[in-house]
Amino acid sequence: MLRLLAFLLLFILVVPLIRVLIGAAARALTDFLGKGGSRPRPEIGGKLHRDPVCGVYVSEQSAVKRVKGGETLYFCSEDCARKHGQTMGNS
Ligand SMILES: [Zn+2]
Structure with missing residues (x-):
């Protein structure tokens, strides 16, 4: 029973940490994609x-x-x- 409580406690502690990590990864990915999208193009106006x-x-x-x-x-x-x-x- 004590082990289960410890496990629960660990779970409660780990979940926000994972969320933070996922958030950071998502931000990094958005940054990366954003940079890729804003790459200067050789020409804006058509052919x-x-x-x-x-x-x-x-x-x-x-x-x-x-x-x-x-x-x-x-x-x-x-x-x-x-x-x-x-x-x-x-x-
Ligand atoms: Zn010319």
Whole structure:
């Protein structure tokens, strides 16, 4: 009977300890997942396209677009779009 009481006492002491440990583990996991989620992404605004003039990758949203022969070209700046137009000859 004394053994059972001791066991109960131990159980009562151990349960909060386990809870604390689980809480710490959960917090660590949340931290880990949170860090993983906030990792900087290469681009926020959609697909990336290569500027054919300078070779820089630009997002669809921020790119300077030019349609040539039914094909959309993406440039990093008006400057590159103009340069491309010059190298292409007449546009
Ligand atoms: Zn460019």
